[in-house]
Amino acid sequence: MDGREVLEDGSTDAIAHGGDLDAARKLFPAAPEPWLDLSTGINPVPYPLPPFEASVLHRLPSPGDLARLKAAAAAAYGAPGPDHVVAAPGTQILIETLPRLCPPSRVAVVGPTYAEHAAAWTRCGHAVRMVDDPAEAEDAEVLVAVSPNNPDGRVFAAETLLRTGGLVVLDQAFADLETVETASPRPGLVVLRSFGKTYGLAGLRLGFALADAALARRIEAALGPWAVSGPAIAAGLSALPDAAWRREAAAARAKDAARLDRMIARAGGRVVGGTALFRTADFPDGPGLFRALGEAGIYVRRFSGAPQRLRFGLPPDKAAWCRLSRVLK
Template identity: 85%
Template structure:
């Protein structure tokens, strides 16, 4: 999952894609708050604010097309990092968004249940490809669906669903499990199997969303179909080089998980002191309700701090993590 959250119908302060709005658009923030101080503090996305320390980019990664060997090494690294049975179960893609778009195009029209509220691109992608889509509050309500889609941990409420529970609820149908936020969470790392496709985000975990790198884990036959649909050279040389550097670094992931969990707890305390009630989240974002959500959104915006709001729940705001001490202090001043 590359964008964030559920639609903000009627608002104009987020990146729009096919009518669905996402966080991260500071141009929109500047239009909303033209007198806000620069630089903006963008807390509207769920991306690790402390990026992986990449080594210097090898010039050849830009000068030549990636080779099949480069891609094979990346898939092997991803297989080890994500617990797939082998690289033949891995599809590398330019971000998970393109995987969300591609998978529905490979299947005949089906009845699809999406557990929500969640990242809105899932339901939209299946609907655009001619499938019949309905939203359900719980996987147990998916009876009759041939495809069950769930995000775990979920965005924006942080709910967790196990692969086993989803597979039982799907009752023989296909399960699409988006684990974009799983890397830094103490949750099950699911392994692909018959009827189970897993999506993993590189950019969110490693704070490198601009690279556009994501993975699908699936049975080899389906993995080959997805890979064929993406076409040759789907992943850039720089993205492959970044993946090969970062994916084997389990020690960095462990440290990042511990540090971001501490940051999330610190943010919870700040939100609580400001009168907010935490309603969910992950180690990379926190979602809370406030007695005057719109007023706080305006106060933050006027101070040059951009957070995520939800038109269907005006009291609700979602906060990404500040990247450094100065940013924490800046947010604290407004929340006080």
């Protein structure tokens, strides 16, 4: 899930998605190839997956395969056990599914944030409003928050959110590489975790919901059988138990984010938020810089409601860092 612009009506036609290089090529047809895509918040240094057996492509995943994946996720994310874990083909489908399991409700979304949350609840007939702060959502029956938030990096404690007394959906897609409190599932709280962002394997489509056992069963039933592919299960079983890799990745990406902050400051920008996987900054001429980067084949995120604002993912290697530095200078 990368940053998307928040639409007041929750509609989806105009929601811009990071990673859309087809759109970048239309905007800048003369830009050099290959493109350097910094428009997403995905770890640019992916987990080194070992080869998996060809059989995971030839057969349907078994209940035992899924049970082992859920156990690995419970251990990695601090859930009480696999009964509290739902495995899904990415967190986006979970964002779409949760509103369908609730009766028409008053929903507050803490924003600006990832626009698909408000859009999904709106499509299902819920009364959705955006709030700047969870304290403004006292009358809400459902509260949705992203922590760390995209694109400003704000962090919300689960205990604070739960004071509303209704259902809380806490999207912690960017939490794995941060030094923030991660939430455990309990009645009234659903936590979403992204595998693809943390491990740089977004194309596998794997994500998790952590919830009390009864709600987890309802979400799982709504997704239907074989929701997660064999290769995604194999990747999860390999990567989720590797706590040492996560620690090393967190330290390395934090250094990268600090390096990016320095480059942004030298270019006259002011960092206004972010996480270890992206930085959001204001520039005196945001549209001009977006154009200069695009003409150089570098794609970053922009925001229609804040034209001075750009969001940068992390470059993957030395050549990419040098390429970005040349334009920012």
